[in-house]
Amino acid sequence: MANNQGKRRRFGSVRKLNSGRWQARYRDPSTGQLRSAEETYVTKTDAEVALTHIEADITRGQWNDPDAGKVVFGEYATAWLKDRKLAARSRERHESVIRLHLLPTFGGRSLSSITTTQVRAWRTACLERTGEPTVVKAYQIMRAILNTAVDDELIRRNPCRIKGADRYDVPERPVLSVAEVYAVADAIAPRYRLLVLLAAFTGLRFGELASLRRRDVDTENAALMVRRAQAEMQTGALFDKAPKSEAGVRPVAFPTELLPDVKQHLDGFAGTGRDGHVFLGPQGGRLRRSNFRDDWINARTTAKVTAAVHFHDLRHTGNTLAASGASLRELMTRMGHSTPRAALIYQHVVGGRDREIADQLGSMIRKERGDVDS
Template identity: 30%
Template sequence: MGFAEKRGSYWRARYKTAPGKHLTVVDEHGKAIKFATKGEAQRSAGEAENKYRRGDWRDPALGQETFGEYASRWYGAQDLAASTMQNYKRHIEEHLLPDFEDHALAGILRSDVDRWEKKERALYAASSVKTWRSTFHLIFEDAIDEGLITSNPATRRRGRGKRAGRSRGRGPEKVVTDPLGILLIAERAALLSGRDDEFVAVILKAYTGMRWGEIVGLETEFARPGAVRVEWQLYELDTGEMVRCPPKDDSYRTIDAPPWLSALVANHIARAKLTPCACHGRTYVFCGHGAARTGGHHGAKLVDVARRADVSTGTVSNVLNHPDRVTQATRTKVEAAIADLGFIRGGAVVGHTAHWRRNGFATWLFTPAVSGCYPKKAPQEARPVPLVGEPWPGIPVRGRNASARADACWVPIARGLTPHGLRHSHRTHMEDIGTEKVLMDERMGHIDGSVSARYAHVTAGMRKRLLVGLTEQWEEALDARLEMSPRSPVRVLGGLLRARAAVH
């Protein structure tokens, strides 16, 4: 407990911070406070020690460096994967600096962090805020290691806060779909893109459980007879660059593929006449859809401004659309980059994309295929995909007055399903077949560190039963689709339906 110490004509307040270590209560200038009575000194010492134990204590003699200065220095010292560096940069620039950039490192209290989190939770998903606070915590931990501060104000104290309703912060349950839903979604995605590539990609993702980056980064040499080898992935940075990097958590693996799936991919590769991309010089199974176009101006892009200002594209977007979310110093830097480059909103670069973009694929191909509606995009609200009803299941109408020329629209298949939801669907389908956990983990690229998992091994019989089960699901989906209509405007699916009809 804190105590009072007699010093000539006054008392000073002393409190314990570690075994054998005591500090003196000081003012904002770092000078010891002289108390007239012993009681005043004891009360002040007790309050200071309680603050120290709660993590709300600050030492005016330390941590005078601002959080913005330290965060910049901290980020520059990191040497991590490009995706991790991008995420840290986004967290710091867009969510930490606006509130704490000019605060002294040692002057940030736990109560400040709690108020910040409460404000962020009112605007963003709880899972996102939790991630940003974790970055905050990591930065402070390194500051402690450097001796700049003695406690971490971003640490969560156990057993505090609401006892009920904690699960409200969890994300929504992941939407999955059945094999027929997968087939219909793949067909719609191909109709929206006007080519077979999207059909093959959706089916491959749904029947292998591959991650999005692994699908985009699948090179032709790793699409082998009877298997798909996951050796690389392509990760999209905020700058638009596609980085070729190892799969998540180094989950290198060979995924067994049924004969019909291997044939589907092999025929796609032969038909597409693929060529190496300019960015990596490698030939990928799938390439991007359409042209990169956002307007008629040929000039600097948003990513060029981000690079010049050394910020993320999200920060540039906030400067243009929500300047109140960005600090004055960052706004000035971005505005200078805009002026230097002559950036004009709505600018574009014409040319075909070498790879799918996650947001573009999900927004304009996958989500409309799943929900039957194009998403909301200012100034337009969400709207049904306009269709010409024949041939079934309908052909999307494009161009001027498309809605007036349409005579049908799609009904939802699995509203809320995302591309990653196909990975959840695959795991669910394997459970339905009765696949052994050790094989499911191998296929999904998961690691089970339990003792029981060390004694379980994949056998040829397990693999055979899984491939038979996946084939039965596929054939049942084809039969159900055949009953709806014996033909399809999607060329590759039309061929599969004709072949299936011949079997019957």
């Protein structure tokens, strides 16, 4: 009897099942209830070794409830998205990516059953049918979901461990010459001429331009005040959203050479009142990408500009042209990118370096349009 007591394990126990395999049992550290290990073992020694590992995990505080990982990915992803603090458009995009790209493969699987091999196979299959930017976004969201599952102690390790899967090399976008910018502006419908010119010579995004109001245009100082950006839901609903960071709210000087175009546009095409939109659609409603796209394509074709050029490339063009005379910080300020910087007061910007950058762009315009400085 003494010998049997000496051989008794101080942690857990093992027993032989009717099948001939061995089972390890131990007390759940959270509930104190007796529970069995997740799998059975060929030999008694294997079962005892498994108990040793379980005991070590509990001692180090690394033990996870095996049942926790049985939570279904689809249910967890839905709850995860609900708990996120996201802007409406970002939430819509996240929901779409989860529904279209993650749930078909992982929706019915338990969290603990998802392996790195399965994630790699899923990614490879996605790349064969979907563009890389979408696959990268889907991978980033899945990794974020499973990171939260690790934090919730539902799984011990995130299976999204594929090097380089969370990023992609953005292809170099084309840059238009000043002549090409004006060729497109001259070819497009008159109500969109200023839209093209400001996109190219201020670097504003389509959403920022579409949300401009009359009160945001300072014709005395040749400057725009960017306060918001228009966003469009998949349902077609439009709304103005705050910039992603404080740097997004900013004054941006434009070349004084554009003042005649600005004044002509405000007189002929802008909405009424201080809060009237600067740019409107063809029927006088809100400007949308969908009611502008055909005009852009036709003008681009008429101007004989390569079809590879998108409207957003005008922003890239403007930032590239401005970069030749601006420091990194000045360029980031003009572009609306976040950077550690002192708050910029409107009057300081229109009278300072941003004004000089706009004037330099104006010099390029005069040179191209044949009005060369004497």
